[in-house]
Amino acid sequence: MTSVTDVSPARPAFRLTRAFQGLERLVVPALLIAGWEAFARSGMLPPALLPAPSAVLHALGDWVFGFDETTQTYSGHWLRDALASAFRVFGGFALASLLGILAGVAIGWSRLFEKTLEPTLQMLRPIPPVSWIPLAIIWFGIADKPAVFLVFLGAFFPVLMNSIHGVKTVDHNLVRAGAMMGANSRQMLTDIVLPAALPSIFAGLRIAVGSAWMLTVTAEMVAVKSGLGYVLWDSYYFLRYDIVLAAMISIGLLGYLSDLGLKAIMARTLRWQQTTTVQGRAG
Amino acid sequence: MAAIELRNIVKMFSDKRRGRDLLTLDNINLDIESNDFVCLLGPSGCGKSTLLNIIAGFEQATSGRALVDGKQVERPGSDRGVVFQQPTLMPWLTAIDNIAFHLKLKGVAKAERHDRAMEFIDLVGLRGFEHHHPSEMSGGMNQRVGIARALLMNPSVILMDEPFAALDAQTKLEMQEELVAIWQKRRCTIVFVTHSVDEALVLGNKIVVMTRRPGRIREAVTFDLPRPRDITSPEFNDAKRHILALIREESTRLAQAS
Numbered sequence: 001m002t003s004v005t006d007v008s009p010a011r012p013a014f015r016l017t018r019a020f021q022g023l024e025r026l027v028v029p030a031l032l033i034a035g036w037e038a039f040a041r042s043g044m045l046p047p048a049l050l051p052a053p054s055a056v057l058h059a060l061g062d063w064v065f066g067f068d069e070t071t072q073t074y075s076g077h078w079l080r081d082a083l084a085s086a087f088r089v090f091g092g093f094a095l096a097s098l099l100g101i102l103a104g105v106a107i108g109w110s111r112l113f114e115k116t117l118e119p120t121l122q123m124l125r126p127i128p129p130v131s132w133i134p135l136a137i138i139w140f141g142i143a144d145k146p147a148v149f150l151v152f153l154g155a156f157f158p159v160l161m162n163s164i165h166g167v168k169t170v171d172h173n174l175v176r177a178g179a180m181m182g183a184n185s186r187q188m189l190t191d192i193v194l195p196a197a198l199p200s201i202f203a204g205l206r207i208a209v210g211s212a213w214m215l216t217v218t219a220e221m222v223a224v225k226s227g228l229g230y231v232l233w234d235s236y237y238f239l240r241y242d243i244v245l246a247a248m249i250s251i252g253l254l255g256y257l258s259d260l261g262l263k264a265i266m267a268r269t270l271r272w273q274q275t276t277t278v279q280g281r282a283g
Numbered sequence: 284m285a286a287i288e289l290r291n292i293v294k295m296f297s298d299k300r301r302g303r304d305l306l307t308l309d310n311i312n313l314d315i316e317s318n319d320f321v322c323l324l325g326p327s328g329c330g331k332s333t334l335l336n337i338i339a340g341f342e343q344a345t346s347g348r349a350l351v352d353g354k355q356v357e358r359p360g361s362d363r364g365v366v367f368q369q370p371t372l373m374p375w376l377t378a379i380d381n382i383a384f385h386l387k388l389k390g391v392a393k394a395e396r397h398d399r400a401m402e403f404i405d406l407v408g409l410r411g412f413e414h415h416h417p418s419e420m421s422g423g424m425n426q427r428v429g430i431a432r433a434l435l436m437n438p439s440v441i442l443m444d445e446p447f448a449a450l451d452a453q454t455k456l457e458m459q460e461e462l463v464a465i466w467q468k469r470r471c472t473i474v475f476v477t478h479s480v481d482e483a484l485v486l487g488n489k490i491v492v493m494t495r496r497p498g499r500i501r502e503a504v505t506f507d508l509p510r511p512r513d514i515t516s517p518e519f520n521d522a523k524r525h526i527l528a529l530i531r532e533e534s535t536r537l538a539q540a541s
Contacts, residue, residue, distance in 0.1 A: 173371045176341055179359035181385040181436065191388065195375045272375040272416040 051242040060246035063231075071243055074231055082254060085216050085227040088144060089258070092151025093212040097205060100156045104163020104204075105197070109189060121160065129153040129215055137223050147219035147227075154215035155208035162204025166197030199273060202266045209262055213255040228254075284353055285314035286440055286472045287338060292347035294333055307333050309497040311347070315440075315474065315489075320466055322487035323476045324526070330498030331476045335442050338474065339365050352439050361385055364433030366443040370425035372417045372432075378424075379404060379413040382431045403431035406465065423454040427461075434465070440472040447482070459485050463510060480526050484519060485512055492529050495537060501529055 033053050039045075040052035047055070059071050066076020074081070103121065106113040129150050136146035170193050178192040220229025228247050235243035294308040307330040315321050323331040336342040338349050340359040349356045351363060359365075372381045380387070383400035391399075404413050407427040417425050426446055433441050447455045463486060466473055477483050483490045484506065492501040504526065508518050 171371070173367055173369065174373065176339075176359065177365070177367065177371045177373075178388075179341075180339065180361065180363070180365045181388055181432070182361040183388050187388050191384075192373065195373070198375075270375075272418065 048239060049241065051245060055242045056245040056249070059240075059242040060249060063243065063246055071240075071246075074235075074243065078250070081226065081228050081231050082250060084224075085213075085220065085229065085251075086254065088147040088151055088216045088219070088224075088227065089209075089212045091144075092148045092216070093155050093209055095148070096152045096155035096208060096212070097159055100159025100204070100208070101163050101201060104160045104201075105167050105189070105194065107160075108164040108167025108197070109193065118164075121157075125157045125161075129211075130218055133219070133222055136219075142223055142225065144224065146223040147216055150215045150219040150223075151212045154211035158207040158211060159201070159204040162200050162207070163197065166200025166204075167193055169200070170196040199270055202262075202270065206259060206262055206266075209258045210255060213251060213258065217251055286317040286319070286352060287313075287315040287474065288348075288350040288353075289313040289334075289338075290348045290350070292334070292337060292344045292349060294330065294337065294342070295345045306497040308337075308344070309499050311498070311500060313491065313500060313503065315472060317439075317472055318470050319489055320463075320473045320487050321475065321489045321491060322483035323474065323491050323493060324480065324483040325478065325493030325498065326495050326530075327478060329493045329495050331478075331493055332444050334498065335444050335474060335476050338440075339363055339442050361436045362438050362440075364436050364438035364441045366426070366429050366433050366441065366446045368445045368448055370417065370422070370429040372425055372428055374417050377414045377416055378409055378420070378428050381417070381428050382435055384432065385436045400431075400435060403435050406434065407431045407461070421454075423450050423458060426450065426458065430462070430465070434469065434471075438471075440474060443473065443475045445476055445478070448477075455482075460511070462486065467510070480523060480530070481514065484508075484522055484526070485514065490526065492526060494533055501533065 037053045040047065040050050040055075051059075060078075062068055062070045063074050063076070064078040069075040103113075103117065107118050107121075108114075132150060132153055133146070136149050140146040140149060174192055174196055175188065178188050183191060216227065217229035217232065220227040221233040224230060228250050232244055232247035232251075235241075235247065289311050292308055292311040293306075296305045296307055297303075298305050311334060323334065325331045333342060337344050338351065338356060340356045340363070356363075373384065376384065379397055379400045382403050383391075383396035386396040386399060401413070404410055407430055409424060409427055409431070412420060412424060415424075417428070420428075429446065447458050450458065459482065462473075475483075475486055477486075488505065488507055490504045490506055492504065493499065494501050504522070506522050508516070508522070512519060
């Protein structure tokens, strides 16, 4: 028979010393990279097909700083390429956030908008944004515009869905409390429903920023001649898998940084919520 | 003129899934005088919260009228302060901003809002916690904020729906004493919904005993035991015996009927 006290986990065994705190998140990436390096150097695959992490780092370094032109025409142009992609992400994401929140709140709040607007939007939602590429190109040509349009399509629906959900699930009693204190319908929306829906809206924005990076790279592969996605696809034609991987890493890193930035804004805006997370204050 | 007049109030809820109507309140007539502390006492599901919601304007009676200060209730409004069962505070606002929320809706400037709210922070004993968010305070403290928020509107009546039901026994006793003190100090009309005989007898000077569904008024007992009330005194026990007898009669009647 197991007694109740036996169930408690042996916490001290898992506790890391202070020196290693914060480093535990590096363990898995470090192991992966070491394994990859060893495998690439073993010669089981030709180096051109699977470049070692050191070679990728070399390509990335030259792309960024331009020290030995191993990346040829891209040497030293990383900032220009990254900014081109970031601009499209930001443009499409900003547009999608604005319209997604507006439409989502309108649909969540008003039966009229729910009946008139929502069916159309819900019908457009399952269409993969990528399938708009042919139309985007004939409408907007080969430039920034089709890319921004695709990013917008990818980012709009997560914002929309979460805004609708956030407004619809506002605690009914908060609305009653607002009415009791004399809120008119405009105040009900701006002072009660919107703040109450913010956590859900932010969840939508975080999903959207991820989609935005995915879509901008996709668009750059086919519809634009600049940016990280273009470099990735162009290098593939020249069999430069080190640059392909360097581009993938760049996209991952920038996407991660965008999410961190959004998380920081969220933490500031939703400060009131922080003490209620499951993990407590530190969460 | 009574502060609250309830005239022939009937409330039916339509149970669409089962295709029948549920009679919740059956012909309620009641006058509540100004500065009364009235406790609506009844078992769960007797419609006492529904009756409170009708006075608050959250729900409409199927027939009959509810008047507050002679005016028919049509919608919620700041002339009737409501304290909910759960504190129901805006979680993104601090205690002081929650208390002053009514003033913000009226467009009062921030400095003045805070000045006026501080008086109520002191009244409910929350000085030092005015800048805490609801998530940083205990259930009892949040309920104090809820009471202060209702008082700040200076409503003609305050409607309370089992506001202490979720609190532990000790906090509940403290809050009951404080509520009586506030009522004595500020002279307001309170309608307090409860299912606890003891709570009703500690708080009210009029106790309205309701029957099980459909809700009717069994008897309105006036109870003027001086305060602070000694819950072990013979007078308290006499009143308690009387009310328990009313409730027991009701259960027996139901048992025989079934």
